[in-house]
Amino acid sequence: MKMPRVLLLNPPIHDFAAYDFWLKPYGLLSVGGRLRGRAELKLFDYLDRLHPAAQGEKLRKDIWGRGEFRNEPLDKPALFNAIPRRYHRFGLPRSAFRAFVEREGPFDFVLIQTVMTYWYPGVKESIEDIRAYSPNAKIVLGGVYATICHAHAQTIGADFVLDGLNLDPLWKFMKVEPNPSGLPVWDLYDTLDTGVLKLADGCPFKCTYCSVPQVYPTFHSRPMDRSLAELDFLIERGAKNAVFYDDALLYQPDKILVPFLKEAIKRGSRLNFHTPNALNARFISKELAELMVEAGFKIIYLGFESSAYEWQKKTGGKVYSHELKDAIENLCAAGAKIENIAAYLIMSHPNGDQQNVEESMRFANDLGIRVMLSEFSPIPGTPDGEMCRKWIDLDEPLTHSKTAFPIVFMGEEKVNRLKNLSRDLNAKLRIDQPGSSV
Ligand code: SF4
Known part of the structure; x- marks a missing residue:
């Protein structure tokens, strides 16, 4: 039987400030590990500072693996009009994701990791782009925002929102039998x-x-x-x-x-x-x-x-x-x-x-x-x-x-x-x- 094509996606961050204090989508990579041998896996991590699309940017970093994200100014959501701080989008450019999907897509499933609850606009951006570039993909959200603000997360356009740590509903949704011994898919990073x-x-x-x-x-x-x-x-x-x-x-x-x-x-x-x-x-x-x-x-x-x-x-x-x-x-x-x-x-x-x-x-x-x-x-x-x-x-x-x-x-x-x-x-x-x- 043909294995499903699955994209693991770590979305960009929309926020006033963000810095890479070793931010890695560990939960998502671990879920990817459970899909080893069960799916054809690809990864796009908007926050990967070592990604080829991030090279050439002059960004501060230290010897311990921390550093600045690429960023671009963004209009603030209206709710923040009274907050006297600049708002940004942090992560690889949208064009890099588009080029990636054109090269690697289409996908059957896109699994998106969510973290801070107030970072959901970056998740929404990713959902919009997947709908545009890989329209038949089923989109799944999991992680902290998907759990803590479960009802809200169900309103931003995904097909399925995981609540908590139990992955059984995900395997059922994807119709796959997970691999219990698969290690997190660190091998999907170039560097x-x-x-x-x-x-x-x-x-x-x-x-x-x-x-x-x-x-x-x-x-x-x-x-x-x-x-x-x-x-x-x-x-x-x-x-x-x-x-x-x-x-x-x-x-x-x-x-x-x-x-x-x-x-x-x-x-x-x-x-x-x-x-x-x-x-x-x-x-x-x-x-x-x-x-x-x-x-x-x-x-x-x-x-x-x-x-x-x-x-x-x-x-x-x-x-x-x-x-x-x-x-x-x-x-x-x-x-x-x-x-x-x-x-x-x-x-x-x-x-x-x-x-x-x-x-x-x-x-x-x-x-x-x-x-x-x-x-x-x-x-x-x-x-x-x-x-x-x-x-x-x-x-x-x-x-x-x-x-x-x-x-x-x-x-x-x-x-x-x-x-x-x-x-x-x-x-x-x-x-x-x-x-x-x-
Ligand atoms: S409950 Fe939270 S803040 Fe308190 S010790 Fe545990 S992880 Fe830290």
Whole structure:
């Protein structure tokens, strides 16, 4: 029987700002892996900075696999008229996609990965282009937006919208029997600099502002032999960097991360490991820090959110100030470079008055690490997101924008003040620490 022709598509981003902090469509590539031997697979990743169509652009990048996306100005959706920021389209040009479909199409199915809820205009753009260039293809959406804003996602023109993690409805829709052992299709990239690993799904914490408990109702580790096979495959494909997409990478370390890292060391892995999702500082013991550094951890983001004890406690008690301090000491004693460690601090949280953002920034800065402000994005279904219905129409995903919401909630002047403070504090660190590679 003829195999279906399937396009895996990572859409462009329409937003005020976007930067490639190792953004890879790992879920989509994993679904592609389950289709190995069952479909004729092609990939178009609008966010692939190493794609031939992105060459020739002068874009900043660093040695760890992060960098600027190609971008072009775009008219703002009317809802953002009052937001004094420029809006852009990030990713490869539409013409590159058109040329790709003319060369490789037509397709029977197009599977589109969705991420941020307020990025749906980029998904819509892709749907329009597929309808124009490969009109008979069945279009499927999956991922975070498709799950959290399921009803909305059903209105933007796809044929099928997956809700959550269960892929059975997808196999039924496509009439295929999945391949349980197929590895993510990293081999569909011409050049691979950075890959993704995930040792477990979900998070045992229930922070009231976070969407993870909604998307993954329980925490469970993935089979170790599978994780190691994925590691081997990234090495084989020539990746230099591997980022962990785990939401709780350090939970139950003796069962999950420690055996994985020991195996990676045994295999002589030379991958640089990075953690774009915040690590929970509470779990970074002296021994674990030593193992992480020995295994090749380089860029380490820690979740901090606030130094205010009451705020921490009220939002889930993820980590307290003294735990952040201990983690930094353990990492640095093990040989991690302090300039490669940063803490996320949440801003524009609806209970922000209890959060002491400025004081929290200074606290982290006094410990010698950079501060990354992570603007609160109200997620429907989370306790803190639902609290925001009094200020915004939460059923319109554009209102979840992490650029627009802080301005709506706090006002532009306050947002600018916090951002300037964070920039000044980080600049001070860079002067004190010449040779920072970040
Ligand atoms: S610890 Fe992190 S991933 Fe887990 S619920 Fe809290 S914010 Fe979300």
